[in-house]
Amino acid sequence: MNKSNKEQTQFVKIKQEFAEKFLKLLKTKLPNEPFLDRRTKVIHEGAYVLFPLINDVEKVKLLIREISNQLNFELVNAEGIDEVNYDFRSIEEALVGELPENILELVPKSYDIIGKIAIVEFDLINTTSDKNVLSYKKKVAEALVSVNKSVEIVYEKKSEVKGRYRLKTLEVIYGNDNPETSHKENGCLFKLDVKNTYFTPRLVFERKRVSSSNFKKQEIIVDMFTGVGPFSIQIAKNNDVKIYAFDVNPSAYKYLNENIENNKMKGEVIAHNM
Known part of the structure; x- marks a missing residue:
């Protein structure tokens, strides 16, 4: 999303003493409309300040209508310079x-x-x-x-x-x-291939809830659709249990074994490829 520093950007050019008034007008008259391109640096040019505008013709027209009778300003084009420290919120x-x-x-x-x-x-x-x-x-x-x-x-x-x-x-x-990656979840690390194994991060809280449940010491558990082991390994991490973990997918079985090896557990997970 970074803009080349050679790309032309449209700016509102306004005298420095009116810069604060300009910003206040934006907040009071148009509080819900984004006009300034916060990815691009504000330019200080002698007695003037240049505020970068977003690339939206209709919004610029709206801005002109709302502030033209409030302030003297000029629309100019200049080279935009990236605001490298800006972090987008969404x-x-x-x-x-x-x-x-x-x-x-x-x-x-x-x-x-x-x-x-x-x-x-x-x-x-x-x-x-x-x-x-x-x-x-x-x-x-x-x-x-x-x-x-x-x-x-x-x-x-x-x-x-x-x-x-x-x-x-x-x-x-x-x-x-x-497609291969390593994913951290609830104190465990899972290696997997997103194309060739089944895994969803949307069950993170459910896995936390289940793994935090009260299990009997040395309780035997069967996980018939274990995938790369997110339920089994998290349960065994927190509980002294014995889990038989099954999956039909050879790729999932391969990563399951790696994940068993790479995570410290109180209990034991035994992998099976059906």
Whole structure:
């Protein structure tokens, strides 16, 4: 989402003594409308201050209508310089001025983060006939990465979970197509392949609840659909139990064994590939 420092940006050029008044007008008259591009540095030029505007023609027109009778200002174009220390608070904020308004409304509100990988579903954007859909998706992926510093790869979810191995089809839209990652959850570390094993971070609180339950010492537990071991390993980490963990997927079985080896547990997890 960073702008090249050679890219032309539109600025509001205003005398320095009126800069504070300008900012107050924005807060009081247009409190819910973003006008300033906070990704770009404010420029101080002699007796003037140049405030960078977002790339949205309609919003700039609205701004002009609202403040033209309040302050003397000029709209100018100049080279924008990245505000390198600015951290976006949301994907929506990062995308202001990057996507058309009608597409912004279709941006996904939620996504899964598994280690360094994000998985996002574009069910609404995919309904549009706009020829720039792929470009929009890539911009959303870039925004997601800019907001979540740990994310290096973004996949689009192309199907629901299906088949004997409970897998979904994923297509890379940002970064290298490397589906292997390590995911930390409730004090455990899980290595997995998001394309070839089943794992959902959305059960994090359920796994915490179950693993914190009262189990009898040396209680025997059978986990028939263990995947890479998120339930079994978290239970055994906190409890002196014996768990027989089964999965039909050879890839899940491989990672399950690695995860058993890599996590310290009070109990024991015994892996089986059915």
